[in-house]
Every structure is written in structure tokens, then in C-alpha cells.
Amino acid sequence: MKNLSLGRYIPNDTFIHRLDPRTKILAMIFLLVIVFMEIGFLGYFILGIFLLILLKVTKVSFRTLFRLIKNMWFMFLFLFIINILSFQRGNVLLDLEFFKIYDSGIYQTLYIIIRLVIMITITTILTTSTKPLDMTYGLEYLMTPLKIIKFPTHEIAMIISIALRFIPTLLDETERIMKAQASRGSILSEGKLKDKIPAIISLIIPLFFSAFKRSDELADAMEARGYDPSAKRTRYRVLKFTSSDWLSLSLIVVITAGFVYLSFNKEMIESLLGIDLWR
Amino acid sequence: MSEMIIEIKDLFFSYEENDEVLKNISLCIKRGSYTAILGHNGSGKSTLAKLIIGLLPSQSGEIIVDGLILNEENLREIRSKIGVVFQNPDNQFIGATVRDDIAFGLENRCVPQIKMDDIINEYAKKVGMEDYLDKEPTLLSGGQKQRVAIAGVLAMTPKIVILDEATSMLDPKGKKEIIELTRKMRELYPELTVISITHDVEEALGADEIIVLNQGEIYYQGNSNDIFLQEEKLIAIDLDIPFVYKLRNELAKHEIEVSNCNSEEMLVNELCQ
Numbered sequence: 001m002k003n004l005s006l007g008r009y010i011p012n013d014t015f016i017h018r019l020d021p022r023t024k025i026l027a028m029i030f031l032l033v034i035v036f037m038e039i040g041f042l043g044y045f046i047l048g049i050f051l052l053i054l055l056k057v058t059k060v061s062f063r064t065l066f067r068l069i070k071n072m073w074f075m076f077l078f079l080f081i082i083n084i085l086s087f088q089r090g091n092v093l094l095d096l097e098f099f100k101i102y103d104s105g106i107y108q109t110l111y112i113i114i115r116l117v118i119m120i121t122i123t124t125i126l127t128t129s130t131k132p133l134d135m136t137y138g139l140e141y142l143m144t145p146l147k148i149i150k151f152p153t154h155e156i157a158m159i160i161s162i163a164l165r166f167i168p169t170l171l172d173e174t175e176r177i178m179k180a181q182a183s184r185g186s187i188l189s190e191g192k193l194k195d196k197i198p199a200i201i202s203l204i205i206p207l208f209f210s211a212f213k214r215s216d217e218l219a220d221a222m223e224a225r226g227y228d229p230s231a232k233r234t235r236y237r238v239l240k241f242t243s244s245d246w247l248s249l250s251l252i253v254v255i256t257a258g259f260v261y262l263s264f265n266k267e268m269i270e271s272l273l274g275i276d277l278w279r
Numbered sequence: 280m281s282e283m284i285i286e287i288k289d290l291f292f293s294y295e296e297n298d299e300v301l302k303n304i305s306l307c308i309k310r311g312s313y314t315a316i317l318g319h320n321g322s323g324k325s326t327l328a329k330l331i332i333g334l335l336p337s338q339s340g341e342i343i344v345d346g347l348i349l350n351e352e353n354l355r356e357i358r359s360k361i362g363v364v365f366q367n368p369d370n371q372f373i374g375a376t377v378r379d380d381i382a383f384g385l386e387n388r389c390v391p392q393i394k395m396d397d398i399i400n401e402y403a404k405k406v407g408m409e410d411y412l413d414k415e416p417t418l419l420s421g422g423q424k425q426r427v428a429i430a431g432v433l434a435m436t437p438k439i440v441i442l443d444e445a446t447s448m449l450d451p452k453g454k455k456e457i458i459e460l461t462r463k464m465r466e467l468y469p470e471l472t473v474i475s476i477t478h479d480v481e482e483a484l485g486a487d488e489i490i491v492l493n494q495g496e497i498y499y500q501g502n503s504n505d506i507f508l509q510e511e512k513l514i515a516i517d518l519d520i521p522f523v524y525k526l527r528n529e530l531a532k533h534e535i536e537v538s539n540c541n542s543e544e545m546l547v548n549e550l551c552q
Binding site for chain 1: 358387
């Protein structure tokens, strides 16, 4: 159970790993915006190459990525069927008496699959290169403007960081309770679902009970050490924007601007290159 | 500045009505002393610790810490004078790594960020955890986690350190480490007042003063030597006495007089002479 790594952070020391989490989160938002623009196959091709470079820099193995995408084949198939059934215009590709398959359905499916794969790739790059805790700090900082509308950014960041801290502890606890219940004859891994329900209950109730006890004691320990969410505190982990962060952000902004230009001037580029970019 | 760092007068506390956990507690703890509060489960000893740092509100009575009466306004200031090491090593580890955990208290005290690393290194060294600074809590033993907790508490330069059953969830090795560290801590900071709350009489050995709680009342208060020589009194409330005193009492029955020694080593030396 220990090897269940949440957020799939892979420790490494690459250019992307060293970037400020805020840079990475902002870059992710920009890239996700690009994904939802109408940039055509050429645009996705360029974006794909850019992401391949990022993957290479982050040293994420293609196998990791492939495993994530592989799990979605059923969804892809489902999308394919839905699109073929619902898009009934354009050129007929296959005529099966009772119903026709049009090329627009295929293209639409391809677009959606490409978008999904690109989105998965972007988030994978972010999560493998950023520690969950750093991500929390980054999000807290980026959400600071929300403080104006009394949004408790600091409290939420503290809650997330404590939750992250206690995931391994609670997993250990789960394992211990499972063993304790197994020794009393309540085995989770065997039997039908109907038989499993009492076993699950006998796991969840003690787990919740101990989690509440823990949170109680944790609250005491935090208070005893002078924690007061409303008071001013200093920070040990300070996020630092370096020149490479500015550089990366500028690059992303330029790329985004390029894609915006592409999506608004499709016809011009099409006639320039002499190919049909958009269907 | 009074000689007493903690003064408690007529303290009463109950979680539920008509079920008093602490009854009419009055006690004083000397500045720079090492006091052990002994008692069984349910004797109210942990509740007493929580009352002193204001985690629980008392029903009646008065608690004075370092000249300040505990109330809403003084709470923050009083808490800055007291550091507590709790029982469960996991449930007081707040940071993601050892470094972050020691930093947590410093952040609350608004210590400037540039100074934090030096402070963290200094105190990690004092508890012998300097090689584990970037380790996560799951990779540490219970004893190591408690050492981190002590470092976190000491880094805030308190006047009082309360060890609330800090060793009761540890294995024998971890327990020994923490007792050893407590001794070292007292040598390093002679002005520090240490209060050890425990049900283990061996841990109370070497305390300047012992307060025995039984069913929410003070059963005995005094010098450790005096109480451990009165075996029956402790056994009457199901507490034991340390091995050294057991042996001394046995020897006394056989009319072998030994002088005041409160460790096994001292006793062995004396008997061998």
C-alpha cells in the first residue's frame, strides 16, 4: 500500500522540477486554454511537439504516460461510437445500407481524443515535476486575490498540506486495521460483494474513529505550538521567482499568443500553406 | 520575579457535569525544577497539562504561569512560555519533513525566514536529528519523531517544557533515548522548568519534586526520595516504586543501611564498597 504515490511526483532535478510551482500552474492554465482553442490539426501537431520536448526535459518516461492513457481506451471507444452516430454530415466514408459513417464524425472523435491526451500530458508534466506541498503553496499564492471576497486561502492551504501529510499515516493505519480485522475473521479480499460489505464497514468505522481522534490531538498540538490561523505568521518555505521562471512564463505567453493568432487567422494560413487545416 | 513559575490555586475541572476530573488542585512548581506528575490513567494528569496551556477552560480556580494569570488575553503569551511534547509521536508531527516540523512553531512565532535555517540546524543537532532533516515522518521511528517534537519545542525557547506521557507509546529503546535527552536538555538549559507527566515511576526517578495524582486529587506532593521510601503509600493506589528503591527498602528490612542513592549505578557502587 505504501507505493501508492499520490500526485505521482517523481523526484528529479530537471529544469522543470526547479521552476517555481506558480510558474508551472500558470503555464498549465495557458496550455489548457490553447487546447480548447480551434487550432486545427496543424496547431495540435505543433503543441504536441512542444509537449514532447517538455516531457523529454522533465524526464517523464513515455511508459508512465502511456499507462495513464491506456486506461482510457474504453472512453475513447465510447466517444467514437457516439460521434459516428451523431455526426451525419460531410463526406460519406462508408455506406452500410441502414446507416452511413461520415468523415466529420471521425474527425470530431480524433479532436476529442487529441485534446484529452494533450490535457493528460500537461497535467502529468505538472504533477510529476511538482511536490504536492509546493503545489499547495503555489495555489495559495495564486489565490491570494480571492482574500478580498473573504476566501480563506491560508486555511485551505493548511488543510490540504495536513491532509497530504497524513495520507501515509492513515494508509498505515488502514493496513493495521485490516490485519486486525482479518485476524478476527473479517477478510476483505475474499467473497462476493455482498459478503464484503460488513468487512468494509468493520474497516471504515475504526478508521474514521481514529482519524477523528488524531485530528483532535493534532489540533491540540498545533494550538500548543502557538498556531492561530487568523494571526500573522512568517513562512519557512518561500517561493522564489527566478530568471528562468520569467523566461518560461514569457515563452508560454508568446506561444499562447501564437496559437491565438493561428486560431483567428486560419484561412490566411491555410491559403499560405496551401493545405486544409480545419475540417 | 517569584520563585514559583507555575502556581495553581483551587482548580476544579470536569468534562461532564457532576463528574469532576480534577478536584481542588493547588500546587506550585519551582522555577528551573524538574517535576514529575505521577498518576494512573484517568487520574487527571493529562487534563492538568491541557489546563495549564489553556487548551481546556477550567471551571473554577486560578492558574498563574510566570506571573501571568491564565485568561483570554494572556493565552498567547502564556503559550509562548510553555512547550508541550504530547503522547502520540504521529499526531504532533505537523510538517511534511523534520525541517518543516521544527519550522512550524517558528512560523507561528513570526521568526524571520532568513533566521529559520540556522535555528532549525542548531536544535536538530541538539536532539541528534541533524542527519534526518529532510526525512518524512513515515521514515522515522517513534523515538525519532519525539526527538523532533522536543527540538520543535526547544526552538521556541520556552521557559517550561511539559512532557505529557511523551514516552508511553515508544519501544524500550526510544523510551531510553527520550529519558536520556530529557536529562541532557536539563543540563543544557539549567533555567528550564521541566514537568514530566507519566505513569512510569522509573521516569520520575531523579525528579526534584513529585506530585502524585489519584482520582483527580493530589495524593502526595514532595521530594522524590521521601515518597519512594514509603512503598505502601504508592502501592495502595496501584503505582509501583522504582527498582532502586524497592531494593533499598528490601535491604532496610535486613538492616543493611544504604545512603541516599537514586540510581542503580550509585547503589551498585555503594554496595560493592
